[in-house]
Amino acid sequence: MKSVEIKDGIHWVGAIDWDLRYFHGYVTPRGSTYNAYIIKDEKTVLVDMVKHYKAEELFARVKDVVDPSRIDYLVVNHIEPDHSGSFLKVLEAMPQLKIVTSPKAKKGLERYYKKELDCVLVNSGDELNIGKRTLKFVHTPMIHWPDNMVTYIPEEKLLLPNDAFGQHIASAERFDDEIGWDIAIEEAGSYYANIVYPYGDQVNKALDIIGQLPIEMIAPSHGLIWRSYIPQLITAYRQWANHEAPRKALIIYDTMWGSTQKMALSLQDGLESAGVPVTVRSLQTSHISQIVRDVLHSRAVLIGSPTLNNGMLPSVGALLTYLKGLRPKKKLGFAFGSYGWGGQGAKEVAAAIKEMGWETPQELINLVYNPDESELEAVRAAAKKLGAMI
Ligand code: FEO
Numbered sequence: 001m002k003s004v005e006i007k008d009g010i011h012w013v014g015a016i017d018w019d020l021r022y023f024h025g026y027v028t029p030r031g032s033t034y035n036a037y038i039i040k041d042e043k044t045v046l047v048d049m050v051k052h053y054k055a056e057e058l059f060a061r062v063k064d065v066v067d068p069s070r071i072d073y074l075v076v077n078h079i080e081p082d083h084s085g086s087f088l089k090v091l092e093a094m095p096q097l098k099i100v101t102s103p104k105a106k107k108g109l110e111r112y113y114k115k116e117l118d119c120v121l122v123n124s125g126d127e128l129n130i131g132k133r134t135l136k137f138v139h140t141p142m143i144h145w146p147d148n149m150v151t152y153i154p155e156e157k158l159l160l161p162n163d164a165f166g167q168h169i170a171s172a173e174r175f176d177d178e179i180g181w182d183i184a185i186e187e188a189g190s191y192y193a194n195i196v197y198p199y200g201d202q203v204n205k206a207l208d209i210i211g212q213l214p215i216e217m218i219a220p221s222h223g224l225i226w227r228s229y230i231p232q233l234i235t236a237y238r239q240w241a242n243h244e245a246p247r248k249a250l251i252i253y254d255t256m257w258g259s260t261q262k263m264a265l266s267l268q269d270g271l272e273s274a275g276v277p278v279t280v281r282s283l284q285t286s287h288i289s290q291i292v293r294d295v296l297h298s299r300a301v302l303i304g305s306p307t308l309n310n311g312m313l314p315s316v317g318a319l320l321t322y323l324k325g326l327r328p329k330k331k332l333g334f335a336f337g338s339y340g341w342g343g344q345g346a347k348e349v350a351a352a353i354k355e356m357g358w359e360t361p362q363e364l365i366n367l368v369y370n371p372d373e374s375e376l377e378a379v380r381a382a383a384k385k386l387g388a389m390i
Contacts, residue, residue, distance in 0.1 A: 001060035004174050006225055007156050007217065009040040013061035014221075015054035018170045023082075025322070026194040026289040030187060031170025034058075034082055035221045037160060038065045039153070042131025043072040046097070047151055047160050048221050052085030059093060068094050073120075073128070075135065076101040077162035078148045079108040083221055088113055100128060102139055105147035122149070140164060140206045142199040150210070157216035164206065165233060166222030167191045177228035184224055185236060186293075191222070192240050193296040194289050197326040203241035207234065243330040245299045247390050249276050252291055253304035254283040254315045259338035259370050260304045263379050266371075267302055267336065270380035274387025276300070283315040288322045295323065300332040300390045302383075303353065307337065307345030316345070320352040333358035334386060336365045336379070343368075362386050 003011040014035035020028050034050035036058055044066055050058045062068055074090065074097040077083075087109065091097065099119040101109070106119045122128065124139040136152045143164050150161040167187035169179070176184045196203060211234065218226040218233070226233055239245075249271045255261040261282070268278045279298065281291050295301055305316035312320075333353035337346030346366040353360060362382055367375055 001057055001064065003038070003061045003064040006037070006174070006219060007158060010156065010158065011038045011040075011065045012036075012174055012219070012225070013038050013046075013058060013065060015050040015057035015061075016170050017051065017054065020168070020170070023168065026168075027287045028168040030168060032168040032222050033170055035219065035223075035225075037219060038062060038071070039130065039133065040066060041133050044070055045073040045075060045130055045135065046071050046090075047075040048077055048083050048162060049074075049086045049090055051082045052089075055086035055089040058086060058090075069096065071097060073097065073130070074099050075151055076105050076109065077151060077160065078145060078221070079105045079112065080145055080163075081112075083162070084109065084112070088115070100135075102137075102147055102149045104141075105149070108145075108147050124149070138206070138209055140202065142202045143206055144195055144199070150206075152213055154213070157214045159210065159213065159215050159218045161210075161218060162221045163195065164203075164220060165218050165226060165237070166195075166220040167224060169223040171224070174225055175228070176224045176226045179224060181229050181232065184226075184229065185233070187223060188233065188236070189240070189296055190290070190293040192237070193292040193326070197240075197292070197296065197328060200241040200243060200329070203237060207238055207241065210234075240296060243328065245297055245330070247276060248298045249278045249300040249302065249387070249390060250294045250298035251278060251280045251302045251304070252283065252319060254306070254313045256306045256308065256313070257370075259367065260306045260336070262371055262376060263336050263338065263365065263367065264304055266376040266379040267383040270383025271387040273380070274384045274390075276387040276390050283313075283319060288319045291319065292322065292326060295328050295331075298331075300334065300386065301358070302334040302336065303349050304336040305345040305349050307339035307343055310342050310344050312337075312345040312348045316349060320349065324352065324356060327356070329357065331356075331358040332386065332390060333360050334362050334364070338367045338369070338371065340369055361389050
């Protein structure tokens with residue numbers, strides 16, 4: 001296994017998870033990587049680790065660069081097991097390592113791995129000189145867990161931000177320009193929507209600090225290393241953190257006998273006639289973790305469910321549970337659905353939308369049995385009206 005030199009004396013030594021398709025509820029069709037880095041200076045540093053079953057790949061790539069017994073420091077930017085799963089194996093292979101981490105990460109590691117640790121604890125703004133270079137640490141709590149921090153090397157204008165700016169992409173390529181902006185930003189958006197969405201305020205605070213730093217390269221812990229699209233990436237992160245979305249509508253629905261689907265397509269028709277680009281996602285064919293990427297990129301979100309057993313369909317319930325946790329803001333919401341009797345399904349959707357604090361300028365539309373053409377025309381008219389408000 002070969003390492004990749006990303007800057008003079010700084011090497012990628014991570015692992016590629018070609019087979020990863022599920023990451024705590026998030027489907028990852030392109031797989032992922034767990035990125036770790038070796039910095040060779042007067043002191044040699046390993047920054048971050050890999051998932052438990054990838055430890056041997058990490059060791060092989062490390063050995064391509066340096067004798068593991070010569071590594072002085074292990075910087076732990078984040079303790080989630082996709083990075084720390086190999087922690088005990090790393091300590092066993094390199095018992096000389098001094099662990100450099102945040103106080104919260106130390107506590108987390110001790111709790112998770114049932115081991116007392118002697119760590120060099122660093123707070124936000126602390127620096128560690130390793131020779132020609134300095135490691136500067138900035139705490140970034142909740143991007144993605146309370147323990148997260150980023151490591152910045154001013155002499156290299158290099159940011160090692162762990163989860164922030166990551167993407168779930170397994171590839172032979174290591175850099176953004178080797179794959180291209182379109183795929184890199186698509187996966188960065190999907191990653192943001194599924195992992196970072198609830199923490200917009202914290203992202204803004206981190207961007208305020210990171211924005212002051214000269215940066216030539218951002219080397220996250222998942223996916224591609226950014227060197228060619230950094231200003232565009234920072235702009236996108238700022239927009240996402242501020243919950244700014246383009247004038248687009250997203251219709252999400254499930255259907256039992258086709259009535260709610262007919263309504264979804266009539267809503268599409270009405271929105272398009274108001275000049276609004278529309279994406280339509282059926283919960284029967286799109287996974288909720290793919291749909292939340294569309295939520296990130298849409299100003300209006302319309303959600304439809306028929307009524308089953310006096311409530312919404314479980315697929316719609318799962319979507320709303322996921323959305324509630326991810327806390328998307330500044331959306332125009334709209335609920336719709338169909339029913340035979342009772343009609344609680346769409347009402348539950350409307351209540352969930354209200355609970356998320358979205359604006360709901362239009363009342364829900366809930367139709368009995370199979371909608372006729374005049375009812376669908378009313379649905380189109382409501383969508384056209386909503387379109388004018390987006
Ligand atoms: Fe990539 Fe929060 O772990």
